Amino acid sequence: MRGKNLMQSFARNTTSAIAVFLIAGAAFGDEDGRKLLDLEPMVPGPIITLGELDDRGGGFDASGVTLMAWLPLNNFPGGHGSGNDCWGYVSPSGREYAIMGLERGYGFVEITDPANPVIVASISGPTSLWHDVKVIGNYAYGVSEGGSGIQVMDLSDIDNGNVTLVRNQMSGGHASTHNIVANPDAGTLFLCGANIANGGLVNLDMSDPTRPTVSGAWSNMYVHDAQVVSYTQGPYAGREIAFCASGFNNGWDSTGLRIVDVTNKSNMFTIATYFYTSPAYSHQVWISPDKQYAYLDDELDEDFGLVPTTTTRIIDISNLSNPVQVGTFTSNVPAIDHNLYTRDQYIFEANYTSGLRVFDASDPVHPVQIAYFDTYPSDDAPAFNGAWSCYPYFPSGTVIVSDINRGLFVLRIDAIDADKLDVQLVGSPPEMLDPNGGTTLQATIVEQGETIEPGGVQLVVVDGEGIAHTVAGVETGPGSYSFASPVLACADQVEYYIEAQAASGAYYYAPLTAPSVGYSAIVASQAVPTFEDNFESNTGWTTASTASDGQWTRGVPAGGGDRGDPAQDYDGSGRCYLTDNVDGNSDVDDGAVTLTSPAMDATGGEVFLNYARWYSNTAGAAPQEDIFTVEVSNDNGSTWSTLEVVGPTGPEVFGGWVYKSFAISDVFPTPSNQFRVRFTASDFGSGSVVEAAVDAVSLVVYECDVPPECVADRTGDGVLDFFDILDFLSDFTAQDPSADIVQDGVFDFFDVLEYLSMFAAGCP
Known part of the structure; x- marks a missing residue:
């Protein structure tokens, strides 16, 4: 704990937040108590936009990201000492709006022109460090650990600058909540970490969208956050599935991932429980768009020193009844991972003191950081200030970040929009390469602003001695290439990758981690x-x-x-x-x-x-x-x-x-x-x-199978040509034993005839 920051926090708005937090009955023993004790003062200032910046990052440490606008907390009406969650809304006219969670409610900001944001409305709410908001249809639903139930906010007239608080909806004894979860595909809404149902996953009846009413719950244990999705194909087609960051004792005990079938709201049941490595406090989980992987943030493993750097778990959920951790990814700084979301092949993660981190998950088991914007300039320490959350789903590609101390950031992710060659290996990477060569690999290359340099596509195989063997790609169609692996030493452990050179001189790879880390393989014909x-x-x-x-x-x-x-x-x-x-x-x-x-x-x-x-x-x-x-x-x-x-x-x-x-x-x-x-x-x-x-x-x-010897290839270059015939005739004239093709001890016409027959037949 940093005493200086603690004194600054209590000197400002934190005292009232703690009072409301305790009065509301929330458990101060859960991980959120640490946020209160760590809270630093908000950083005031004017709204800053792109036209006023000297550099693309606006003075913040950034890579592959342009700061379009920054709205410090003091610009939102209501006197807010801290920020929290964020979400987004697109009106029927196509205009884009950021919803910013604030200490005393919510702010609504039009970002259709991201370099000229306009605060169009605000809604007051209970004083609390925690607010969470989601959108279903034309309504935003906000919750808080400070009480007031569910704040139902009408967004239907937001284009005219009007957002209306319909009501503070309470039902079934519900008052305070940590998180609210929406499944827009099904139009369903759930509470997490509420003061009812053991803090579990609580369903809300949405038959009247202005009166979400408690109706059924999975109350086995506390759920800190969740994602609920609808399955449209496969064995779970027609089912609604929740992925819950959860545990007993407010999430502390047996913390992990629970996969819950919530299709029948009166009979929700657990499909699987998974405990990942080095757990401290399972905080938030979001799945890949293809529903094959879950990415899970543990909020306290960095703070407790269980892991040395920001560590997000990768869990294979292709079989919902048997989830398996298949890896982790990191931004290689000590900061705490907090909230992440996936869009297309990308992961957007708000990591407190290291800000927004963007990863390319084309290889979903090995995401690679491609961009970042650090909203907390002081350091990247494992502490509870800086970026709270992000929202990457605006059709324009604009991404927003809500920051505890500095308010709302409106960003453009240049690393995603930048010109490039998208190189993808077709199918699963082979784990064995034929020692005699000829293992076929295929790749696709999509020109996205960059063009392929003629002859610039190749397979690179690095053998166990570090020697790189290159094979030129054969274009089999527009953007499609085929490769045949080279001859390699039996049982060698090798790495390989596809390399594509652009006309600009830039190089692009599959996998993204190449050339430093490629695909791994053993050189062999078969494994027994x-x-x-x-x-x-x-x-x-x-x-x-x-x-x-x-x-x-x-x-x-x-x-x-x-x-x-x-x-x-x-x-x-x-x-x-x-x-x-x-x-x-x-x-x-x-x-x-x-x-x-x-x-x-x-x-x-x-x-x-x-x-x-x-x-x-x-x-x-x-x-x-x-x-x-x-x-x-x-x-x-x-x-x-x-x-x-x-x-x-x-x-x-x-x-x-x-x-x-x-x-x-x-x-x-x-x-x-x-x-x-x-x-x-x-x-x-x-x-x-x-x-x-x-x-x-x-x-x-x-x-390793030994290929049959090609006697006709006298020069050993793999090509049958005039030089092989010359070599044979030279050895025949010199009566070299290798020219005794019929092996009868005599050099005669039959040796010449047999050799020419082999030459005509070609090599096997």
Whole structure:
């Protein structure tokens, strides 16, 4: 806590906000209490527009974004000391309006011309740091933790500067609310974190849009925020599904993602519960437009030091009954991620002290930051000032950001509108490339303001020694290209990407992370598993321990994601090995625990060891002091070699499944049939919470087919031409053994005839 900021906050408007907050009955123990204690004063000033700026960022740190206008809080009528949520509205005439949540209500700003915003109306509301607003049809619905139920605001005459408060609607004992959720496709509205129904997801009957009435609830637990969507195809066609950032005890306990079927408002039920890695407080979730992935913001993991930088979870929801975390993304600063929204292939995220961050999620598992606008100039610390939310859905492409201290920002995202080549790999990236070459890849390239340089499209394969092999793309149609992978060394681990050069000289790539990070592949003709263990049965693993607690146990994870435990196994089979499989305060203490495999046969080709591991050492009195070790033996355990050491610090000590693959020949030049692997987690010295798990162990032989020799290709350049014939005749005249084609020890007409026959037939 920063005492200076706290004193400044209480000296201004925060005292009344705290009073209303407590009187309304909201739980000061939830994460929002931290906002009150962190609040800095608002920053006053005149409205600033594009024509008055010396640079595109208006003096704010920005990349790929132009500041069209900035409306500080003091310009909104009502005397507001802080800002909060924002949303948008487009009138039937096509004019665009920003709705800004304020300490004492809402402001309505026309931004049809984003460089000339006009505050057209304001509506008073209860004094509170928290207001939230959504739009259904021509009505805006606002809620607050300060009370007043649902403020129903009529937007039908906003083009004439008139916004009317229809009523403060209360029903079913409802008064205060943290969030309101709209599903415009179904015309439905829900409350989150209200003073009724255990703070759960509360449905509102919208038969009269001016009187939203409480009618049914999913009250299993507290829901901090949610997105509700309608499914129109697939197994959930016709269903309305809610994705809830939720937990017990106002969201603190068992915090995570709940997927809830809310189609029948009198019988809403849970489809799945998911606990992501390193949880602190599940805050907000929004899904990709294709409904395949959920992006989840945890509001306190950065503040608690559970992750080193802004970390947003990526959860595969293609199977609603079995969500799985498949990654994270970050802006590489310490700020807290707060509210995000998706539009097309982009993610727009308001991250408190680091402002708006824009990511290209063309690869939905590896979003790449392409633009930002930092609304909080002081720093990027994990604190609760700066950008509260954003709204990216205006047809014009204008994006607004609501800032706690500085009001409303109206932005143009140049990085999205900029000229470029859109390079996309067709289909899933191959995970194996044929050693003999010829694995076919296809790509599409769309010219968006840029044009393709003739001959500027190629496949680049970087082998294990860092040597780049390039293959020119063959244009198969307008904007469509085909590539055949080059000849590569068997069992090599390579990266590859598509590169397109524009006429301007700029380069564009698939994936977006290239050339620094490309697609990964193994060079092989086929992969043959020789050992696979998902730990559903006992295959002969042994355990040893010098610790007082935290022994390795095979079973279904029981920790629920608490205190560094995995919430579930890696491969979905159910069981894994993990340290002391109980719920609650039990982990590795005062020693080391070791899990050792049975002997495995690592002979017979290029063999890779694969496994998934989980390791957490970030909680307790002495976090990030211990390590997790993986060792291998080629002599049935008589001697051991270290394969990898995880920790004591680094990105893989915060929990989360990490899949690893190693070529055994890199450790043992001649692998044996007495190969073993062992995993050791330890806690020495000062006590800390150490949890580990292992799953999906396998040995895989990567085999490479040897192509038949092309005898006719004498020069070995892959092309049959006049030079091959000359080479043969030269060797024939010299009676070189290679020219004895029929292999009868005689150099005669039959050798010439056989060679010419092979030449005419071509290479296989």
